Amino acid sequence: MQILYFAWVRQKIGLAEEQVTPPEQVRDVAGLIAWLAARSPGHAAAFADPKQVRAAVNQEFCAPDAPVAPGDEVAFFPPVTGG
Amino acid sequence: MATPTIRVQQDAFDPGAEIAGLAAGRTDVGGIASFSGVCRADDGLRAMVLEHYPGMTERALGRIAAEACARWPLTGCTIIHRVGRLLPGDPIVLVVTASAHRMAALESCAFLIDWLKTRAPFWKHEELADGSTRWVEARAADEDAAARWAAA
Numbered sequence: 001m002q003i004l005y006f007a008w009v010r011q012k013i014g015l016a017e018e019q020v021t022p023p024e025q026v027r028d029v030a031g032l033i034a035w036l037a038a039r040s041p042g043h044a045a046a047f048a049d050p051k052q053v054r055a056a057v058n059q060e061f062c063a064p065d066a067p068v069a070p071g072d073e074v075a076f077f078p079p080v081t082g083g
Numbered sequence: 084m085a086t087p088t089i090r091v092q093q094d095a096f097d098p099g100a101e102i103a104g105l106a107a108g109r110t111d112v113g114g115i116a117s118f119s120g121v122c123r124a125d126d127g128l129r130a131m132v133l134e135h136y137p138g139m140t141e142r143a144l145g146r147i148a149a150e151a152c153a154r155w156p157l158t159g160c161t162i163i164h165r166v167g168r169l170l171p172g173d174p175i176v177l178v179v180t181a182s183a184h185r186m187a188a189l190e191s192c193a194f195l196i197d198w199l200k201t202r203a204p205f206w207k208h209e210e211l212a213d214g215s216t217r218w219v220e221a222r223a224a225d226e227d228a229a230a231r232w233a234a235a
Contacts, residue, residue, distance in 0.1 A: 007134055007206035008218045056204070059139035075136060075204075079221035082133070082164060082205025083120055083176055083196055 001070055003036070005046070006077035009053060012046035021070070029055045030064035032074060046076070054079055085181075087148035087160040091140050093167040098177055105159035105181040112158050114185035116192035118178045124171035127212035133166045133175065136204035140164075143203040151180065151195050155187040162195060164205065194232050201229040 004017045026035045030050070037047035047053060055062050056075040068074055090096075098119055106112045122131050148160050159181035169175060178195045182188040207219035 004136070006136055006204070007208070056136070056139060059136070059142055061202070075139070077136070077204065078206060078218065080201065080204050081207045081219040081221055082135070082203050083200035083225075 002073045004073065004075040006075065008078055009046045009076045013042045027067060029057065029062055029066045029068060032068050052078065084152050085157040085159050087145065087152060087162065089141055089144045089148060090163045091135060091166060093165065095174060096163045096177055101161050101177060101179050105161065105179055111183060112181045113183045114188040115179065115181045116188035118192050118196045119174055120176035122169045122171050122173045122175055128171055128209055129212050130168055130170055130210040132168045132208040134206045134208065135166050139204050147195060147198045147202060151191045155182060155191040157182050157187060157191055197228045197232060200225045
């Protein structure tokens with residue numbers, strides 16, 4: 001599973017992307033966040049308040065209950081501020 | 084139905100040329116509306132760095148433009164969004180819409196910038212005069228502006 005981070009989520013984690021293999025019980029975005037948060041202090045800081053983090057699965061905005069599967073591209077980032 | 088033009092680029096753009104381009108070589112265009120977003124020097128802003136999600140950005144903008152083309156009878160639609168480091172006074176974003184009549188052009192232009200601000204993966208990072216930096220926070224007013232067009 002390819003994970004991408006943007007904006008302050010990227011800064012706190014210290015990575016723009018990483019390849020991960022979560023255990024089978026990680027089935028949705030919320031579960032993935034909980035699992036990723038345990039990887040490092042930076043991850044824990046980035047995901048300390050999951051409500052502040054938005055997600056996209058395969059480049060589509062997704063809610064926390066959206067399913068994730070091996071091979072997906074999952075991105076985490078703050079609410080968008082373009083325009 | 085119009086085929087939207089979507090560009091995400093570091094370089095500056097020429098709003099006049101983009102506006103003229105939607106009328107060039109055709110006689111069915113009766114109105115062209117445009118919105119230019121400019122980097123504003125709030126709070127001693129020295130520069131702004133725009134980050135985006137390559138790939139998803141183009142998809143999201145394409146979807147927003149397609150929605151505008153489905154809702155209004157547009158003859159043309161252009162969205163250009165810059166990324167990278169921009170200075171106060173620099174143009175950031177351009178939305179241009181063309182139609183046979185003004186209302187479709189004006190409404191769809193407002194729709195596009197409202198939806199772009201809440202549905203396209205860009206993030207602004209500000210560099211202030213004192214050397215500090217900060218991420219721009221999403222504004223509830225932008226969500227409200229997007230919501231007035233109702234979700235599709």
